[in-house]
Amino acid sequence: MAALVARLGSFAAAARALDLDPSAVSRSVAATEAQLGFRLFQRTTRRMAVTGAGSVYLERITPLLDGLSQAAEDARGEGGAPSGLLRLTASVAFSEICLLPLLPSFRERFPGITLELIPEDANTDLVANGIDLAIRLADAPRGDLISTRLMQTRYLVCASPGWMAQSGVPDHPGSLAQMACLRSALPGYRDRWIFRKGRDEPFGVPVDGWFLTRSALSLRSAAISGLGPALLPDWLVAGDLRDGNLTQLFPDWQCTATGFSTGAWALYPSRSFLPRKVRATLDFLRAELCNR
Template sequence: MEIASLKTVLLVQSQGSIAAAARALDLDPSSVSRIVATVEADLGVRLFQRTTRRLTVTEEGQVFLTRLAPMLEEIEAAQEDARGLRSKPTGLLRLTASVAFAHHMILPLLPAFQELYPDISIDLQSSDANLDLVEHGIDLAIRLAPAPTGDLVSTRLMKTRYHVVASPNYLDGRAGITKPTDLEQLNCIRFALPGLRDRWMFQSGASAPFEVPVRGDLRISNALALRRAACMGLGVAMLADWLIQDDLRDGRLVALFPDFRCAATEFETAAWALYPNRAYLPQKVRVMIDFLRSNMRTAVG
């Protein structure tokens, strides 16, 4: 049995269907079905029970696949060591991040990454939905959160901080905006995302945090569009430092309360690299994580 065929069988198990595995591999489902059938014929046992509606692992298949997964990881690691790929990583790297983070933080870094690692090709899937890594065959996800949850391995790439900002033309004629409670009288542009409330949190120094209710006539679910709306003077917004640092420097946006920490949910937030929980981390993923961690910290100062 070929290693590629065995990896395909494991992918069918993790994806839960032949169709899903075929999408992850960019193959026709009939091709994946033939691979599974060939492995089963070589073993002399049926790995999966297949119907028109579902696929389940047989008892014999569970025994085989449970022992197979760590063995394949060891084989891949040994192959990389033998071929010297630890100094020359290769292969297709599937990466996902939010639309704004992919556009503003990852894309500008890709030319330098590809110059360092010309044998790695990248499939960047930008989405504001948290794509399932196993279902979509993704090697690495970049998520913005206070702390990641779930069974994925995570490493912090950089800290993030949020600012309440507005454009100079929106502030023109609106004097006396000096404290967060003044937001109650302003038009606030809010994120239309699950879990975000109509209250923003603030804290000054070591004092107790407090909340300010915010209201407005515009909700936006994409950070790039939210930033554009703030620059156009449509209202006040809370945006991440990595997204608006150039706008603050060039005067397109003004930070309203620089002496206060602010947040929509929690003050301590970061950009995290997440990858499937397994003993062996492919070199292509490792070098991308190291590259992003180093260059993102430089990019945001």
């Protein structure tokens, strides 16, 4: 339990992860400290910190605990299929468009896995919230989490046929600077879109407009309603482009708001052993999504 407290940063977080009363966690750690004969944590009313001796101890035992956990899981699953509760989080739009259609195949493939899908646009702390796997849409992720790319993504400037009939078809991305664009309120997306043609040098176009939202689904609906052009990911608008609800304005140009190497990345806590259920889910998602 001490290793979990150190990983999550507080007794309260560990208690939430284990569904226990914080006092029970505190008593367990105190009993461990009494048995060891030294303090693992320095505690004050405002903060908690791992002691020097605690840091040495936890660094040595964490790989052993992970190994024991993996050995138990391998023994339980020997000759059988992956099983247990798997908590997966992704953005609301990606969950709706890309993940929910895969559920029938996932259920058929892994009947022993109970999947808890958590659609949310905030980047939740995986460890503190007991989440096994997250899907993030971005350039290559940075940080302490392990990441693997599930699929490449592209961004497209799209508008409805009705908007084009009323406002005309812009012949160059620079024209967007004089138009009321539909903008994502996410940091890095609201003020400038970047374009590149072939091997030419990329250039930014300042964008403005009266409508902003953090919801990709709302942004797509606003574009379909004819309210203006929007920068949207290809996986979100593929069906609308096919059905004629939206039109790509600059098919000869690459466009983005952050970088040209965006993708859908699977992230999971950095640890020595990967649970069988997570490994199986990763392989499934990679196979299903890589050809989108």
